[in-house]
Amino acid sequence: MYGEKAVELIRQLHRSPDGSLPPFNEDGIRQVLEEMRVLFEQNQADVNKTVDGAPGLFPGVQLRHAALERNKRCLLAYMCNRMERLRTMRWEFGSVLPPDIKYNLSEQEIQWFSRYNKSLATYMRSIGGPSGGGLDLTQDLKPPKSLYIEVRCLMDHGEFETEDGTILLLKKDSQHFLQRSQCEHLIRQGVLEHIL
Amino acid sequence: MDDLDIEEASDEEVEQMTAAEALAMVEKAWLNEKFSPELLPHKQDLVDVMLDQLNDMEKNISRAKKGDLKVSIHKMEIDRIRYVLASFLRIRLEKIEKFVHHLLEEEAQLGEDVPSRMSPEELQHAKNFAANMETLFNDVVLRHMPRNLKKLEGSKVAVGPYQDSYVFLQVQEQVDQVMVDTAGDQGDEAIDLEKGSQHIMRYRVVAPLITNDAVTLI
Numbered sequence: 001m002y003g004e005k006a007v008e009l010i011r012q013l014h015r016s017p018d019g020s021l022p023p024f025n026e027d028g029i030r031q032v033l034e035e036m037r038v039l040f041e042q043n044q045a046d047v048n049k050t051v052d053g054a055p056g057l058f059p060g061v062q063l064r065h066a067a068l069e070r071n072k073r074c075l076l077a078y079m080c081n082r083m084e085r086l087r088t089m090r091w092e093f094g095s096v097l098p099p100d101i102k103y104n105l106s107e108q109e110i111q112w113f114s115r116y117n118k119s120l121a122t123y124m125r126s127i128g129g130p131s132g133g134g135l136d137l138t139q140d141l142k143p144p145k146s147l148y149i150e151v152r153c154l155m156d157h158g159e160f161e162t163e164d165g166t167i168l169l170l171k172k173d174s175q176h177f178l179q180r181s182q183c184e185h186l187i188r189q190g191v192l193e194h195i196l
Numbered sequence: 197m198d199d200l201d202i203e204e205a206s207d208e209e210v211e212q213m214t215a216a217e218a219l220a221m222v223e224k225a226w227l228n229e230k231f232s233p234e235l236l237p238h239k240q241d242l243v244d245v246m247l248d249q250l251n252d253m254e255k256n257i258s259r260a261k262k263g264d265l266k267v268s269i270h271k272m273e274i275d276r277i278r279y280v281l282a283s284f285l286r287i288r289l290e291k292i293e294k295f296v297h298h299l300l301e302e303e304a305q306l307g308e309d310v311p312s313r314m315s316p317e318e319l320q321h322a323k324n325f326a327a328n329m330e331t332l333f334n335d336v337v338l339r340h341m342p343r344n345l346k347k348l349e350g351s352k353v354a355v356g357p358y359q360d361s362y363v364f365l366q367v368q369e370q371v372d373q374v375m376v377d378t379a380g381d382q383g384d385e386a387i388d389l390e391k392g393s394q395h396i397m398r399y400r401v402v403a404p405l406i407t408n409d410a411v412t413l414i
Contacts, residue, residue: 033340040342072345075337076353083332087293112332119324126317127285128247135247137289140282144275147268181275 002067006074024106039064151192226284231413234357235291240315297354359400369410
């Protein structure tokens with residue numbers, strides 16, 4: 001049936017849990033595009049015949065055109081939803097994607113990601129005017145509850161210098177009492193763990 | 197400790213009230229933006245003022261003695277303000293990216309002297325975002341489609357804010373004769389909004405009142 005392959009793409013994306021990205025289905029997209037090409041050629045042939053006077057072909061043309069539009073819509077939805085998931089990841093992981101996610105992206109999506117990064121960085125730098133120095137919007141994601149939090153190291157990270165100049169050794173399984181604003185990025189990188 | 201005291205007294209005595217007012221305004225703008233379905237007019241001046249204030253506070257603190265209790269309290273305050281600002285701008289950015297086609301279209305139809313909803317930087321980001329998205333779609337699928345379907349019709353696929361969603365609001369200034377079209381067949385109904393009262397209403401009805409600060413969303 002027309003449009004089935006396109007819906008399969010959407011289903012595939014829908015089935016994968018939130019926050020993950022299935023491999024880019026280039027083959028699926030190629031098949032849908034191929035189906036569209038065939039539909040379009042059949043339509044053109046029928047339109048030409050109708051112009052030449054052959055009766056009764058018009059409903060078929062309309063049906064195929066509807067299938068074409070549906071396929072287009074499905075492909076765009078597939079791309080758009082992948083893009084939105086990718087965007088969420090920019091806010092979660094920062095400007096560098098983990099390799100296992102990068103592996104599932106298409107070449108163009110990687111390009112999109114780096115352009116998005118650039119635009120976002122430009123915007124964040126511009127906040128507060130030329131003298132303001134910008135504001136990193138990807139920090140302070142949760143409302144601050146207290147100034148200091150207790151963290152545990154999940155891996156050896158080496159030395160870490162705090163704002164007032166004290167140097168700490170972040171060793172695996174050691175616990176520290178640090179300023180939240182200084183170790184927030186380390187928590188998101190998975191170096192530290194917030195102990196509640 | 198004395199350092200900090202004198203600093204604040206002399207530097208901010210004149211601006212003390214305005215700093216507190218600015219913070220209250222930022223918080224109000226933040227809540228309005230957070231609960232409104234559509235993008236509200238930008239508050240760039242306010243954000244700039246607040247960021248300046250933050251930088252000043254940080255400078256003051258760096259001059260204070262280490263281990264002072266006051267320092268921790270001030271730092272906590274800074275963290276809170278920074279969170280409100282970042283969250284405010286983040287929410288705006290999310291809306292801008294979500295409604296990007298809708299907003300750019302609206303932008304194109306604006307007259308000369310009508311202020312834009314977005315700040316120049318936000319507008320630039322929106323344009324980049326839309327162009328970037330189109331490049332992606334074009335390269336992967338649109339380019340390979342039959343020739344009558346190659347174009348991305350922005351207006352056809354654009355998502356706009358849902359203006360009929362319900363919002364909670366608190367009335368700041370008395371407003372009389374607000375027209376509310378009831379769902380039944382009684383037609384329109386005019387109601388008076390008493391100062392200090394709280395309501396749940398459709399966003400469309402109260403949208404103009406938010407821009408002129410007569411009501412705030414809660």
